[in-house]
Amino acid sequence: MLPEKMRNLQTCHKLPIIDLSCKNLEKGNGSWTSTCMVVRQALEEYGCFEAFHDKFTPQLHAAIFHALGELFDLPIETKRCYTSNMPLYGYSGESVQAPLRESVNIEEPTAYEKARSFTGLLETVYSYSKQLSNLDQMVQRMVFESFGVEKYYDLHIKSTTNLMRAIKYRHPEKSETNIGIGPHVDATLLTILRQNQVDGLQIQAKDGSWIEVAPSSSSSSFVVLAGVAFKAWSNGRIHSPLHRVIMHGDNARYSLGLFTYSKGLIETPEELVDEQHPLMFEPYHHLESVLLHLSAIYNGRDAKPDM
Ligand SMILES: O=C(O)CCC(=O)C(=O)O
Numbered sequence: 001m002l003p004e005k006m007r008n009l010q011t012c013h014k015l016p017i018i019d020l021s022c023k024n025l026e027k028g029n030g031s032w033t034s035t036c037m038v039v040r041q042a043l044e045e046y047g048c049f050e051a052f053h054d055k056f057t058p059q060l061h062a063a064i065f066h067a068l069g070e071l072f073d074l075p076i077e078t079k080r081c082y083t084s085n086m087p088l089y090g091y092s093g094e095s096v097q098a099p100l101r102e103s104v105n106i107e108e109p110t111a112y113e114k115a116r117s118f119t120g121l122l123e124t125v126y127s128y129s130k131q132l133s134n135l136d137q138m139v140q141r142m143v144f145e146s147f148g149v150e151k152y153y154d155l156h157i158k159s160t161t162n163l164m165r166a167i168k169y170r171h172p173e174k175s176e177t178n179i180g181i182g183p184h185v186d187a188t189l190l191t192i193l194r195q196n197q198v199d200g201l202q203i204q205a206k207d208g209s210w211i212e213v214a215p216s217s218s219s220s221s222f223v224v225l226a227g228v229a230f231k232a233w234s235n236g237r238i239h240s241p242l243h244r245v246i247m248h249g250d251n252a253r254y255s256l257g258l259f260t261y262s263k264g265l266i267e268t269p270e271e272l273v274d275e276q277h278p279l280m281f282e283p284y285h286h287l288e289s290v291l292l293h294l295s296a297i298y299n300g301r302d303a304k305p306d307m
């Protein structure tokens with residue numbers, strides 16, 4: 001019998017890869033419709049896939065990860081000045097729970113002015129989030145279409161808001177844990193992640209095994225992950241996977257995430273509820289409940305899931 005650690009990584013799963021490049025996809029054409037179904041299948045089976053999207057140039061990626069390196073190299077006193085009125089937004093330093101991890105969390109809608117007045121480096125990161133947001137909206141539209149409820153999409157997307165998170169995981173010292181962030185689900189609708197060349201993200205498959213995510217280094221590659229809000233919205237059909245970051249090797253890992261929330265209600269469309277699929281989740285105020293949850297963590301109480 002293999003030790004538990006190895007057994008859990010023994011997996012024949014491979015994360016689905018989906019090409020969402022605009023040159024191939026036009027809303028309404030055949031490949032758009034079939035790609036909507038492929039996105040749905042990936043989110044139902046894994047809650048996650050690797051997306052290719054051709055709008056991001058290698059130059060842009062080089063500039064972004066260069067900016068991230070400089071951002072986290074700023075003195076700790078400077079980073080701590082990037083604060084927010086909202087709990088856990090702004091700069092979040094290394095902690096007992098995640099000793100390798102620091103993050104800078106930029107929230108909309110005040111983000112632009114604030115990021116700009118803090119440092120030009122954050123402005124670069126924030127402008128990138130605008131492009132990621134287009135990808136996010138495209139995936140959400142595809143999900144709505146794949147479930148035949150596109151009539152709700154426009155209203156839904158108007159009420160969404162994003163958090164852009166820049167993360168650094170330093171490599172662990174010999175005596176330290178190699179856990180960058182422990183297993184959690186995101187409370188988002190969707191999370192879109194882009195990393196530097198250092199892997200470490202793992203996604204739990206439905207059978208309990210961990211899939212090591214090794215995205216292509218192409219500037220067009222992103223990891224798309226469903227949060228619990230999409231699971232609730234879809235009446236449990238979309239899977240929201242546990243995921244974690246494990247650090248290997250000597251290099252620091254940098255990642256950028258776009259985290260999407262609704263400022264309104266998460267409510268399952270009536271079309272997705274019937275006798276075989278009774279309502280699993282009562283409607284709830286998304287962002288409001290996430291912020292309440294964060295306040296609970298902030299006040300030292302134990303809470304799950306992560307934001
Ligand atoms: O750094 C990553 O790739 C994952 C980060 C993550 O899961 C989170 O911040 O919720």
Ligand SMILES: [Fe+2]
Binds near residue numbers: 184185306
């Ligand atoms: Fe996460």
